[in-house]
Amino acid sequence: MDYVSNSLYGDFDAGEAHQRLPEITDIRDGHIRNEVTAAVVDIVPDYFWTAPAASKYHPAEHRERHGLWLHTKRVCTAFERYIQSMQKQGHFTGTDADAGRAACILHDALKFGHEPTSVNGTIHNHDRLGATVLSEETDLPQKTIDAVDEHNGPWYAGDAPSSHVSQIVHVADMTASDVNVDVAVKDPHDVLQQQFPNVEVR
Numbered sequence: 001m002d003y004v005s006n007s008l009y010g011d012f013d014a015g016e017a018h019q020r021l022p023e024i025t026d027i028r029d030g031h032i033r034n035e036v037t038a039a040v041v042d043i044v045p046d047y048f049w050t051a052p053a054a055s056k057y058h059p060a061e062h063r064e065r066h067g068l069w070l071h072t073k074r075v076c077t078a079f080e081r082y083i084q085s086m087q088k089q090g091h092f093t094g095t096d097a098d099a100g101r102a103a104c105i106l107h108d109a110l111k112f113g114h115e116p117t118s119v120n121g122t123i124h125n126h127d128r129l130g131a132t133v134l135s136e137e138t139d140l141p142q143k144t145i146d147a148v149d150e151h152n153g154p155w156y157a158g159d160a161p162s163s164h165v166s167q168i169v170h171v172a173d174m175t176a177s178d179v180n181v182d183v184a185v186k187d188p189h190d191v192l193q194q195q196f197p198n199v200e201v202r
């Protein structure tokens with residue numbers, strides 16, 4: 001199927017949510033997976049699928065169209081890399097891993113605020129705004145909400161990381177934004193493949 005970006009606007013169903021963010025299917029806990037799917041369908045704004053990540057602190061391709069979506073997928077990949085170590089150290093339960101996966105998928109959901117908005121500048125409190133909306137409109141674990149609130153570490157409006165889950169989500173976000181690190185992405189959607197033909201796939 002040939003996609004144009006415009007086909008990304010408007011309503012879509014759970015199956016399409018999983019095509020856009022197949023990282024959702026890495027979540028093992030059925031309840032958390034369903035809550036994330038519903039949040040991607042109902043809470044993630046239209047602009048999320050086309051906006052750049054729009055920050056001078058990102059690799060060049062994240063500053064292009066669809067960069068925020070690509071960045072989000074890279075955060076998920078980076079987080080996966082740390083899970084086994086954290087579990088073996090006794091810092092993560094299986095549910096913690098899923099709570100963190102959920103946070104990675106949704107951490108920048110409201111990067112540019114509520115619609116209508118401009119995508120020219122990151123909203124300074126997008127961490128807290130995202131956490132507030134997710135806590136009011138979903139039944140996601142508290143550790144997911146906190147990790148969204150705390151994903152910017154010592155910067156922006158949210159608190160500093162207060163759990164291992166929050167800390168690793170923060171680290172994964174930084175890893176995925178590092179100009180020196182090339183992070184692969186899981187099963188990129190056709191639109192992403194067209195925009196970023198050289199992206200590494202996992």
Ligand SMILES: [Fe+2]
Nearest residue numbers: 107108126151
């Ligand atoms: Fe962010």
Ligand SMILES: [Fe+2]
Nearest residue numbers: 071107108173
């Ligand atoms: Fe981010």
